[in-house]
Amino acid sequence: MIELKKFSYWYPGTEQSALDRVSLSIAEGEFIGIVGANGAGKSTLCYALSGFVPHFYNGETEGQHTFNGQDMASLDLGQLAGQVGLVFQNPFNQISGARFTVREEIAFGLENLGLPQNEMRARIDEALELVNIQDLAERSPFSVSGGQQQRIAIASILAMQPRVLVLDEPTSQLDPDGTRDVFTALSKLVSTRKITVILAEHKLEWLATFCDRVVALGGGKLRAEGSPQAVLSSEQMLRLGVGRTQYSEAAARLLRTKQLPVTLEQARKALK
């Protein structure tokens, strides 16, 4: 449903392209992980997949960029917002600041979509439960921790029920429990609602366990693409500064095997 063909992008006033001839085709219902070192272009790819490039950032583009077969540049951000959700890297800047409680903050996007009150209530309760923050509902979104704000930011987009959900390092401030809550919620939505999830993330173990497909970026170029097993176990990930999962790392030290495991389950089998 989203398709990039030899897509390049330059931020306004820059010489170096942030995305360099990236070709990527994303189908409905996929759970895709994006990996790459700092500055590799993960955020920029997230913006492109959600339409913020080219709609919000002007800059220069080259190549093809389509959403459901329509040229992304011809679509309108206001209408896209109901279909594609984007969760940003920094949670604080996503708190709209226009609402008084967490519940009302989550409602902000729904009010903008013009939903009726009872539908809003149902969706808010569901989103609060999905990211496990029911107990924060009546608090001020400014009076909670960074990790809690990150959960609020995710819930705020989940409640809008977009068909495509793009998340840029959504667990950067979350503890292991929080990370598990988010990944579990996302995979649940992928399997029950057939939504598409695209997630930039440094926590490789989680990607390995939950994603259908992993895309590796380096210097704005697409360097590898395929199953988590194929991509994350490859030697190339070390060169790209992506690193390896702790399971691969352990196996690499303990075993002499060609195919490194990337999940706990695979590691258990390999070490037997």
Added chain:
Amino acid sequence: MRGGSIYIERSSGLHRLHPLTKVALTALCFASAAALPGLPWLLALFVGLLLPLAIWGRLTGAFLKACLLVVGPFVLSLTIIQGFFSGGETVLFNLGRFVFTQEGLLAGLTFAARLLVALGGTLLLMQSTPQPHLMQALTERGFPPRIAYVVLTAIQIFPSFQDRAQVIMDAQQARGLELQSGLLNRARLLLPMVGPLILGSVMDVSERAMALEARAFSSPARKTSLNTLADSLLQRALRWLLALAAAALLLWRLWSALQ
């Protein structure tokens, strides 16, 4: 991080009033501040209406404290200036060539009382109403949502500047910049702080604007609200009454000035 609002959460009748009812009350206070003829009237309004409302809203302490903090310095400076310079017959005392008159003192106090009444009305509104609810009430009456948003977030987000300034200051102190000593030194050393502060804020603005778009802020749909603000026929009537009273006061004042 603090939300920058002066709202004080209490469970009270004043808090439960429709925001526009309180706006009408504030409008009456402003009209009274401008139109009431003298000190006794102004003080009577403050003691007879504003103070009881503050007590009803369980805000007495915070209300009086804010009044004192804001109006206090004005009382002092206004009475001194007016006392010495606005002239009059009844001399209370003199300092060399300067005479301090009773008429001047009264004028200063009256001016301060006008401030007190206007401020008191504003405080009652702001301390008992979450700003988002006030804005909702206004946008429901056709106030443009974009402007409402800018005003609201400016109020709520401003304290993040202070927090950020503190963070930068701490960081630079840790790197050996001495910020504590000497006024001139301080001013000079503040410069390295301004850059990160402004840059950080500009980057924030663009990220914030994007985050807003992600929340469908420019969606073509007609916006709805999660909460219905409680209103009643009685309150509607009261609002009209308050607005009429405010208008009448101003007209009366205008008329008597023209006489």
